[in-house]
Amino acid sequence: MTSRQLAALIGVSQSAVSRAFTPGSSISPAMRERILASARELGYQPNAIASMLSTNRTNIIGIVLSDMRNPFYPGLIERLTQGLQRVGRQSLLFNVTPGANIEEQLQAIRQYNVDGVIVVAATILSEKALSWAIEGRRSVLVNRLSLDRNITTVCVDNAAGVSAIADHFHALGRRKVGYVAGMTKTLIGRERRMAFVTRLAELGMTLVGSAAAGEYSYAGGHRAAQELLAEGSRPDAIFFANDILALGGMDALRDVAGLCVPDDVAIAGFDDIAMSAWPHYELTTFAQPVSDIVERSVELICNAPLGDGDARQEILSGRLIVRRSTVGAGGGPVDGDPRQSVKVA
Amino acid sequence: MTSRQLAALIGVSQSAVSRAFTPGSSISPAMRERILASARELGYQPNAIASMLSTNRTNIIGIVLSDMRNPFYPGLIERLTQGLQRVGRQSLLFNVTPGANIEEQLQAIRQYNVDGVIVVAATILSEKALSWAIEGRRSVLVNRLSLDRNITTVCVDNAAGVSAIADHFHALGRRKVGYVAGMTKTLIGRERRMAFVTRLAELGMTLVGSAAAGEYSYAGGHRAAQELLAEGSRPDAIFFANDILALGGMDALRDVAGLCVPDDVAIAGFDDIAMSAWPHYELTTFAQPVSDIVERSVELICNAPLGDGDARQEILSGRLIVRRSTVGAGGGPVDGDPRQSVKVA
DNA sequence: TTGAAAGCGCTAACAC
DNA sequence: GTGTTAGCGCTTTCAA
Numbered sequence: 001m002t003s004r005q006l007a008a009l010i011g012v013s014q015s016a017v018s019r020a021f022t023p024g025s026s027i028s029p030a031m032r033e034r035i036l037a038s039a040r041e042l043g044y045q046p047n048a049i050a051s052m053l054s055t056n057r058t059n060i061i062g063i064v065l066s067d068m069r070n071p072f073y074p075g076l077i078e079r080l081t082q083g084l085q086r087v088g089r090q091s092l093l094f095n096v097t098p099g100a101n102i103e104e105q106l107q108a109i110r111q112y113n114v115d116g117v118i119v120v121a122a123t124i125l126s127e128k129a130l131s132w133a134i135e136g137r138r139s140v141l142v143n144r145l146s147l148d149r150n151i152t153t154v155c156v157d158n159a160a161g162v163s164a165i166a167d168h169f170h171a172l173g174r175r176k177v178g179y180v181a182g183m184t185k186t187l188i189g190r191e192r193r194m195a196f197v198t199r200l201a202e203l204g205m206t207l208v209g210s211a212a213a214g215e216y217s218y219a220g221g222h223r224a225a226q227e228l229l230a231e232g233s234r235p236d237a238i239f240f241a242n243d244i245l246a247l248g249g250m251d252a253l254r255d256v257a258g259l260c261v262p263d264d265v266a267i268a269g270f271d272d273i274a275m276s277a278w279p280h281y282e283l284t285t286f287a288q289p290v291s292d293i294v295e296r297s298v299e300l301i302c303n304a305p306l307g308d309g310d311a312r313q314e315i316l317s318g319r320l321i322v323r324r325s326t327v328g329a330g331g332g333p334v335d336g337d338p339r340q341s342v343k344v345a
Numbered sequence: 346m347t348s349r350q351l352a353a354l355i356g357v358s359q360s361a362v363s364r365a366f367t368p369g370s371s372i373s374p375a376m377r378e379r380i381l382a383s384a385r386e387l388g389y390q391p392n393a394i395a396s397m398l399s400t401n402r403t404n405i406i407g408i409v410l411s412d413m414r415n416p417f418y419p420g421l422i423e424r425l426t427q428g429l430q431r432v433g434r435q436s437l438l439f440n441v442t443p444g445a446n447i448e449e450q451l452q453a454i455r456q457y458n459v460d461g462v463i464v465v466a467a468t469i470l471s472e473k474a475l476s477w478a479i480e481g482r483r484s485v486l487v488n489r490l491s492l493d494r495n496i497t498t499v500c501v502d503n504a505a506g507v508s509a510i511a512d513h514f515h516a517l518g519r520r521k522v523g524y525v526a527g528m529t530k531t532l533i534g535r536e537r538r539m540a541f542v543t544r545l546a547e548l549g550m551t552l553v554g555s556a557a558a559g560e561y562s563y564a565g566g567h568r569a570a571q572e573l574l575a576e577g578s579r580p581d582a583i584f585f586a587n588d589i590l591a592l593g594g595m596d597a598l599r600d601v602a603g604l605c606v607p608d609d610v611a612i613a614g615f616d617d618i619a620m621s622a623w624p625h626y627e628l629t630t631f632a633q634p635v636s637d638i639v640e641r642s643v644e645l646i647c648n649a650p651l652g653d654g655d656a657r658q659e660i661l662s663g664r665l666i667v668r669r670s671t672v673g674a675g676g677g678p679v680d681g682d683p684r685q686s687v688k689v690a
Numbered sequence: 691t692t693g694a695a696a697g698c699g700c701t702a703a704c705a706c
Numbered sequence: 707g708t709g710t711t712a713g714c715g716c717t718t719t720c721a722a
Contacts, residue, residue, distance in 0.1 A: 015717080049458055
């Protein structure tokens with residue numbers, strides 16, 4: 001049923017029907033109520049496609065993502081789409097895969113004329129492909145940085161996070177520290193490493209070894225942890241660039257190297273994914289402020305000014321979650337409750 | 346830039362431009378090439394919205410899902426959207442949450458006039474809300490059954506899967522079996538339980554205890570496993586309705602009950618999520634044929650006939666993956682390789 | 691406040 | 707094979 005048909009049935013003009021469904025339009029309450037009532041009764045709903053064509057707005061936000069296998073992302077995506085739904089937006093999903101032609105995959109962003117693009121693809125996507133895809137529309141990079149200050153980003157405070165981990169290692173008396181990176185070429189990868197190393201130096205601790213997994217995966221962490229030990233270094237604490245790496249690494253250190261966590265080596269990660277709280281791991285980690293990330297991203301993608309030079313780089317506070325992978329059972333700063341949480345600005 | 350503008354620039358009619366972008370349309374190769382070349386040069390791309398309005402086709406598939414937290418789903422969703430992208434379709438995501446008004450959330454399916462709906466929401470969504478949302482368009486339920494034979498479903502062979510688990514337990518000499526259900530009210534939940542119990546009976550094994558987690562989660566499995574033991578039953582094998590339950594259950598059996606897996610109790614799950622292969626778990630499970638599920642779903646959502654009575658219920662074969670949670674290290678039917686895989690029709 | 695009318699950018703039926 | 711024309715179902719002027 002179209003607005004014209006409904007209008008004919010109840011004897012008003014087609015534009016009256018349109019107005020009834022347009023908040024703030026110039027229509028009398030009585031007219032609106034009458035139209036909405038008949039619409040409900042007859043099952044009329046405005047056709048969003050036609051409305052898009054007229055208004056040049058789609059209420060659709062494109063979500064570009066690359067690695068659903070990192071367990072941190074599904075939860076984020078879920079809450080992001082729910083957040084968008086709450087403000088009347090729909091989510092069009094773009095999974096960019098390494099193999100295929102990425103520009104081709106992103107064509108649809110332009111053809112479908114999405115109102116905005118939220119990019120959660122930490123990896124893969126080049127700045128060039130990205131800026132082509134989002135040209136002329138609102139965009140927010142989540143957990144990804146850009147050298148282009150005209151691009152809006154929403155990101156946890158990486159520097160504060162890794163510093164909190166370094167401080168925590170220090171407070172535990174650990175001095176010989178290892179670092180396992182994920183992807184070393186991304187800006188975030190570099191930022192985390194840089195800030196961590198800097199803080200270690202400030203604290204007078206030594207970086208005795210490091211390795212790069214090349215990808216954020218359990219298998220990558222498993223591999224990299226062994227590489228780190230194979231170098232001959234014997235760290236008493238290892239920081240992994242994210243949780244899924246840390247879980248793989250922890251298993252390798254225990255099962256392959258026969259080390260005891262945290263007695264021989266303390267382990268920490270970054271993100272706070274669900275599995276990090278599982279009893280076999282009890283991973284100390286720096287939790288991403290997912291709610292804040294979602295809230296800010298939704299706000300910015302809907303309301304940010306479109307002009308150049310108005311981009312913002314938002315840095316959100318995370319939280320250190322201390323668990324047994326660094327403090328063990330009963331000992332250290334934690335006793336009754338194995339968990340402790342410290343907000344980091 | 347619009348097709349009319351492009352047409353004016355190169356001195357052809359607007360419909361020629363449209364034809365150039367329409368495969369199989371009646372246009373000379375020369376004309377098409379000329380138009381496509383100028384389009385490329387001038388950066389013209391057809392406006393998908395306008396095309397939707399004319400053709401009444403959107404090339405958008407709605408994906409309805411509810412529990413992204415079960416690690417089985419992110420991977421499925423990822424491959425599903427990629428499969429759809431490959432055939433030129435886009436994925437509009439609908440996250441249905443327990444709290445909110447579901448019909449309201451699904452309105453957009455109708456307003457945006459999606460070509461089809463793939464429902465991966467094992468839970469929550471009532472048959473009524475569902476049939477309202479998908480009324481008049483193609484739909485495929487993935488891993489969800491329906492009593493309505495007019496609805497197309499794509500599902501792993503649950504009966505064969507749980508039977509394979511029962512057979513496996515039997516072959517290992519286990520006779521006192523426990524069962525942990527997820528949601529007991531869903532059709533799949535019932536089917537798995539029913540088929541499992543039936544097969545146990547055929548094999549002369551006893552169901553010594555069962556429990557229901559109420560949700561498919563690690564915490565649910567952890568809780569339910571303890572409930573099962575609290576009943577006083579002492580099973581020598583437990584089948585969990587899916588992997589994430591099994592992982593939680595396994596940790597509870599080891600850490601809380603102090604049992605040894607698989608010596609005291611063998612554990613099996615269903616799905617084969619990534620974590621089931623992790624060394625701490627090495628969970629025996631029945632693997633879902635994700636590639637087949639994706640392939641069939643994409644095919645059906647694009648090409649299935651629309652008429653009533655043409656719905657199909659496709660049952661796909663899974664595969665039993667035997668790991669140490671049932672056969673232990675070195676012993677049993679598996680020695681060198683801790684894995685063994687058996688295709689089940 | 692309401693109705694009439696002109697598009698939004700495309701597709702498709704129709705004439706040539 | 708190509709151009710002309712009439713919509714697709716809305717939104718948004720413009721008059722009344």
